Amino acid sequence: xxxxxxxxxxxxxxxxxxxxxxxxLNLLFGVMRIINLAHGQFIVLGGYLAWTISDRLGLNPLxxxxxxxxxxxxxxxxxxxxxxxxxxxxxxxEMLSFILFFGIGQMLTAVTMLLFGADQRSLPEDALxxxxxxxxxxxxxxxxxxxxxxxxxALALLWLYFSRTRLGYAxxxxxxxxxxxxxxxxxxxxxxxxxxxxxxxxxxxxxxxxPYLLGSVSPDLGDGLxxxxxxxxxxxxxxxxxxxxVGGLVxxxxxxxxxxxxxxxxxxxxxxxxxxxxxxxxxxLLGKAVRLA
Amino acid sequence: MPNSTSTQNVSAKPNRLRTSxxxxxxxxxxxxxxxxxxxxxxxxxxxxxxxxxxxxxNLLYGFTGYLPFxxxxxxxxxxxxxxxxxxxxxxxxLACVAGGGLAAAxxxxxxxxxxxxxxxxxxxxxxAASQILFFVVSNPDLADITGxxxxxxxxxxxxxTASYYCMLVVLLIACGLAAYFRSSGFGMxxxxxxxxxxxxxxxxxxxxxxxxxAWLVSALIAGLAGGVYAWGISVFYPDAVFTLDxxxxxxxxxxxxxxxxxxxxxxxxxxxxxxxxAIGISTPQYFQLIYGGLxxxxxxxxxxxxxxxxxxxxxxxx
Numbered sequence: 001x002x003x004x005x006x007x008x009x010x011x012x013x014x015x016x017x018x019x020x021x022x023x024x025l026n027l028l029f030g031v032m033r034i035i036n037l038a039h040g041q042f043i044v045l046g047g048y049l050a051w052t053i054s055d056r057l058g059l060n061p062l063x064x065x066x067x068x069x070x071x072x073x074x075x076x077x078x079x080x081x082x083x084x085x086x087x088x089x090x091x092x093x094e095m096l097s098f099i100l101f102f103g104i105g106q107m108l109t110a111v112t113m114l115l116f117g118a119d120q121r122s123l124p125e126d127a128l129x130x131x132x133x134x135x136x137x138x139x140x141x142x143x144x145x146x147x148x149x150x151x152x153x154a155l156a157l158l159w160l161y162f163s164r165t166r167l168g169y170a171x172x173x174x175x176x177x178x179x180x181x182x183x184x185x186x187x188x189x190x191x192x193x194x195x196x197x198x199x200x201x202x203x204x205x206x207x208x209x210x211p212y213l214l215g216s217v218s219p220d221l222g223d224g225l226x227x228x229x230x231x232x233x234x235x236x237x238x239x240x241x242x243x244x245x246v247g248g249l250v251x252x253x254x255x256x257x258x259x260x261x262x263x264x265x266x267x268x269x270x271x272x273x274x275x276x277x278x279x280x281x282x283x284x285l286l287g288k289a290v291r292l293a
Numbered sequence: 294m295p296n297s298t299s300t301q302n303v304s305a306k307p308n309r310l311r312t313s314x315x316x317x318x319x320x321x322x323x324x325x326x327x328x329x330x331x332x333x334x335x336x337x338x339x340x341x342x343x344x345x346x347x348x349x350x351n352l353l354y355g356f357t358g359y360l361p362f363x364x365x366x367x368x369x370x371x372x373x374x375x376x377x378x379x380x381x382x383x384x385x386x387l388a389c390v391a392g393g394g395l396a397a398a399x400x401x402x403x404x405x406x407x408x409x410x411x412x413x414x415x416x417x418x419x420x421a422a423s424q425i426l427f428f429v430v431s432n433p434d435l436a437d438i439t440g441x442x443x444x445x446x447x448x449x450x451x452x453x454t455a456s457y458y459c460m461l462v463v464l465l466i467a468c469g470l471a472a473y474f475r476s477s478g479f480g481m482x483x484x485x486x487x488x489x490x491x492x493x494x495x496x497x498x499x500x501x502x503x504x505x506x507a508w509l510v511s512a513l514i515a516g517l518a519g520g521v522y523a524w525g526i527s528v529f530y531p532d533a534v535f536t537l538d539x540x541x542x543x544x545x546x547x548x549x550x551x552x553x554x555x556x557x558x559x560x561x562x563x564x565x566x567x568x569x570x571a572i573g574i575s576t577p578q579y580f581q582l583i584y585g586g587l588x589x590x591x592x593x594x595x596x597x598x599x600x601x602x603x604x605x606x607x608x609x610x611x
Contacts, residue, residue: 103588110581271421
């Protein structure tokens with residue numbers, strides 16, 4: 001019973017954090033119908049950003065959150081301009097973006113490796129508070145609560161953006177009916193650029209917590225993170241950013257329960273879930289009926 | 294000019310048979326002579342492995358449009374099945390290699406439902422499947438059967454020369470199949486389905502069966518390659534035959550040369566693997582940077598690969 005409670009609460013925290021891991025990928029797909037296969041590599045870059053800030057500059061790793069947003073603008077805006085419009089004019093943007101971002105991912109992995117070396121880097125455990133917070137008698141390190149908190153904040157902000165701002169309305173219009181949105185005079189390019197930058201920023205922010213949740217960050221984590229993010233997004237439902245939380249929770253609970261009871265098989269969880277969901281319900285658990293908040 | 298092109302195709306048929314035979318003869322000659330000119334036979338062996346993988350991937354991606362990101366899953370299954378057959382039966386090695394190919398095709402049958410998915414979903418689900426195979430094979434709980442993380446040893450049948458020639462045979466089979474796909478009605482049907490599945494189905498083509506055959510043939514080729522590769526290196530860890538790099542290299546090599554053609558993957562794999570062995574083995578990051586950039590440039594500017602440069606000039610590429 002103790003074990004079960006630990007696995008369930010841990011799974012929920014873990015799952016909420018992994019929602020943040022998948023969120024950016026889902027946003028990009030929802031708005032632009034492109035698949036950012038370099039998502040995991042951007043997360044790893046975020047991890048290294050946090051490591052640099054904490055290890056080299058001696059600052060709190062949470063400073064990497066505003067810096068991630070800044071970097072996302074600096075990298076994301078020109079990257080968007082360079083590749084996305086060109087992709088969207090091609091006849092199969094989904095597949096071509098898949099291959100293209102795979103190439104970008106490979107380049108990013110190589111660059112990370114050349115800049116930081118192949119070593120695993122971890123962050124000081126007490127940087128986000130040294131204690132551990134309990135719930136129902138189960139204790140988890142403060143960093144896990146921080147990760148879950150930041151993830152929920154990001155979700156809430158995204159929800160506010162979608163439901164309270166003009167640009168958010170426009171974004172939802174583009175998501176549900178792209179051609180009609182163009183016809184009604186919505187500035188699709190502007191909406192897409194913002195979504196692209198936001199997607200990269202979310203990946204970078206998620207990266208700051210990867211050293212805590214996964215123990216360390218290293219350049220070769222990228223591909224695994226991309227597949228995990230993809231699994232979460234597909235379980236939730238591709239193209240519906242707020243639905244990512246369903247995928248995150250299913251993934252988090254599944255992983256934690258497996259780790260508790262059959263630990264040697266726990267790394268199969270995201271892949272098995274992905275395969276099962278994709279074969280049984282390709283539209284994801286939420287399906288098309290609840291497209292958006 | 295629709296008429297002239299169709300007559301060209303009809304008259305091209307016997308030519309294509311001749312071209313295929315010439316190609317296979319040239320390949321045989323090159324790889325029979327290569328080990329005598331170049332001392333590092335294992336490098337040539339690896340180049341052949343990658344040509345086979347790129348060609349096998351081309352059979353699926355080039356002709357049906359399904360990009361198998363988990364292609365290495367078939368390769369690894371072939372390697373493991375072959376090694377397990379060598380360890381537990383007294384069959385001759387060649388039969389074990391054939392068994393490896395069949396095992397990969399069997400995995401292909403099990404994963405057949407993946408073909409219901411389209412585009413990126415298929416690719417990522419296939420990747421997930423290959424990761425599951427890897428985790429199952431390398432799981433310490435199954436160490437008694439698969440050797441778990443410690444891998445397998447079949448050094449009792451180690452024979453670099455025989456495995457080299459066996460890989461050459463697999464290479465010829467793969468290229469022969471690609472030539473068949475390129476010139477036969479079956480290959481034409483596949484390309485029709487790739488362009489417009491609905492119209493192709495209305496024209497009376499069995500879409501599911503055609504795709505499934507291409508998928509299984511592609512799996513079989515990777516399984517055979519995996520089996521011979523295992524025989525050639527004879528001691529391996531699960532990471533060595535299930536590393537995502539095999540999928541990645543096969544995709545990059547095939548795309549670089551040009552998919553949907555017979556010589557594209559051969560050219561792509563040979564050129565890029567030689568580049569890789571020149572700069573990649575000591576500092577793989579630089580090579581990774583280069584091929585990552587290559588993919589980006591190919592998708593943006595040259596989706597048809599290197600050979601499309603010739604095709605644009607009106608040269609008919611086989």
